[in-house]
Amino acid sequence: MSKLNIDQKSIKDLFSDNKADFLIPDYQRPYAWQEKECQTLWDDIFTFAFPDNDYTKFNSSNDEYFLGPIVTFKNEDKKQEIIDGQQRLTTLMLLLRAFYERYGSMMDQQSIKTKEMIEKCIWKTDEFGNPNKSELKIDSEVATDNEKEQFLRILRTGNAEDSDKSNYAINYRFFQGKIAEFLNTFPGYFSYLPIRILNNCILLPIEAESQDTALRIFSTLNDRGKPLSDADIFKAQFYKFYANQNRKDEFIAKWKDLEVLCTNYFHPISGTPMDELFTRYMYYERAKMGNKNTTTEALRKFFERNSYALLKKEETFNNLIDLANFWKAVLDEDVDKFSEDALRRLFVLNYAPNGMWTYAVSVYYMVNRDETDMLDDSKFCRFLDIIIAFIWTYALTNPGVNALRTPMYAELVNMYDGKEVEFADFKFDKQHVINVWNNYNFSNIRAITKSILTWWAMRDKSQERPTLERKFEIEHIFARNRQVNERSLQDARNLESLGNKSLLEKKINIRAADYRFADKKKYYEGFVNGRGQTKEGTIIHELVHLAQTASDFVESDIKDRSLKIQNAFIDFLQSHNLLK
Template identity: 25%
Template structure:
């Protein structure tokens, strides 16, 4: 079967006897809001009054023929199709007696089969409660309320909520433009057109959808994965059990401020231990198909892995805090989640090794290509219960191959540390490992965390008496001359002489800087090249203690 594309009007799409639709269970819930509906009615009414004899193009509809249900799965176009059906119900319940037989037939047959009253043209598989709400409060008949607080009163039922909005918009426009409802209804079914693309498979439909739907988010691979796994379950009880488990996983992740997509990608890396070549759902389904497990066994494993993922990201230790600043999160989260899930014996030493390896690469300016394969190799080693010495050997070989340590040293001892993407992260590493606490408070890198130049960038005459031009050039943006401050402290310190800066760090407004790397300065009576060298030694000793372990 090939991909077929045709321009069809709403009559051919919704009224035709042989066409029935469903929103698959992996789709997101119906979500159009008041603004979407207002724009639609305005556009329809304007087109009707200004260009009654022309067609009004209303987007695309991407479908897949679902032979098991004798219905067409809506891959793209759920929002419009659902809204058109609700609009038909609103016109039916407000103006049916004003319609001529032709318009009445269009309305009735776009809601349900002409010969079977209980066979609806559109149904939802996303959630049983959605179909019940749609059936009981809209399809069977709408009981309109005169409330002015539509969103609040019908917050739990989006279909009924939007039926009320459509009623108000429709009444307003019909009155304002003096439009005959019968003429408008016939025009709507005969002149509103969509590009209908019928695809032979889910895969081809998603590719089409991603090209067409450039104004919205593409259909999630997660939704496809969920649907594919559910379809393998034969009875309703198992499908419901799967759904409940899946939703529990999603809820637990959201409760911890994590997302399902991130966890499942980490799970994929754990299962694959190789670089994915296809979409998340396709890769995972291929891997899982080889294991001969039922969908219920698979969701049980995903659930258990998600707990390991959450525990990994919620770890309050110094190493995890440092890893969170890295850009390429997928690698360390996959390694540590795998270690947690498989109960690897040397997790603490593993964390230390990862911080050392990734920070050397980050500061040395390594690309993701340099760390990717080694990271995947580590996942394999953990799954094979390899000793930590084997893991460190793998990391060391990679660092040696690219002379990473040499470049790392050139960068941290360089004159331009300030402004690098890792400048605050490296000082925070020193901060964490200067504390006696095993689980210090995590410090996010945001606009409240400032990097202070002790020797200011803008110099007063007092500073120029202490440093010559060459020293200023060498030390101003070096690691030794940088410290951490809250935004408030940074403002207080300004470009003052050293004594006044320390006073601001120490007790301005009776608030002491909380950063240990800054409190070090309290013991300094001056700030010159000698003190800069001394602080460089202190900072680098701590950096090397953590990072130079191979």
């Protein structure tokens, strides 16, 4: 069990400790507090220290104001690396520096003592307690903060130039203004405010044994804050690599562009968009290592291996950029990058029953791209077909994404080794697939239901490829309410069979939900209403064809269509040699 050092401390006790040596690490985000946050802090502290604007109502022995936790761990250089509390610590340092600067040459005893206390909070001291003004008690290495030097300069000199536009400078000048107002209003009690801030404003420093523990504590304590992602940690490693080559500005610009791209195109259920990119890339590196292990390491554990060796290579960062651009092209349905045949298959995969396909496609791209980052179209289409066929069937016969890991991870390694993707060791028994299919409950809540219906719609050569923005639901061609009213289906289970279901645009599905087939036909085809408004029909070709050629859709039609879908899928498996 990890040990924690937790000890409530005043600002003075925490900052003036001779061992205090805070570091805002390179993976942290830039300083983000603005004037409104500083105004709130000032108002809260002032109200606490001067209740009802009366300094005599403050009880210095008992009154405390809690500012929150500070989560750190001691790194290899013996510095207290800040995981949580960066914004508060930075702002408090600016506030204390503004007070110190205001004291100037004040020589009264209270001012001298208070000024000396602040000195010990800002600067390191020698064994006699004298400040060394060349050594601050806080440092910043934030990789993407181009203005951190302004913060350090303000602490060293007490000056924020008019040309300084950073949050550090703006907030420092804000505090200078507030302190000036306070001095004019309460000239005789000036030292009471900073001394009460130092002695009675409380922080809860939590020192963890390791970065991992500190990050876990942060995630637990700070449900309002934005926890550091794995990608934030990775960014720091790349930054160090590029900084050692005097190319840090180049890296920062590329990283920011990559963040924007990922934010626009990746929308993971958990983790950040950048974490999703690293996850997809991880499977390529796993394949390269020949790793078929179905127990997947946590993302950060994988990349921190051998002291983050993978992240100390320019090739890795360039690969991440290339992979992100590939997925941008996929989601943009880029006709310059992909053929229509490939785009149709990628559309189907967007309705996959799980996300494993994104890892397989990522590895395929990394392994098979040419010098212009293009893929051989015919080979890519064959690969996509096999992935569709295998994942869809596995979802039926071995439900759950965990079960899919065994064959998929093995195939990723084969893919990297240059072998054809064929799942040779995991072929399906034809009769078993048919038996499972016939006994399967294709309910709407099961993802595989929409997956198969999407595959079925797109195998129709007459079917126009919808855009990814067009949203589909599952339509009951023979309406549920029709069965409630007519009871015309002898086997009520046919109501939920695939033969009675189709993709249909959400807005049309809502309108056509409970109509008889004769009434539904106009919604499938589109029509002009009584107000002269054109109501768009469906893009699903099969439904349009049904509306134009059939007078009704009954139980025999459901059975016939169910068998057609099943037979077509079995043929699909056979054609890609996935049956024993």
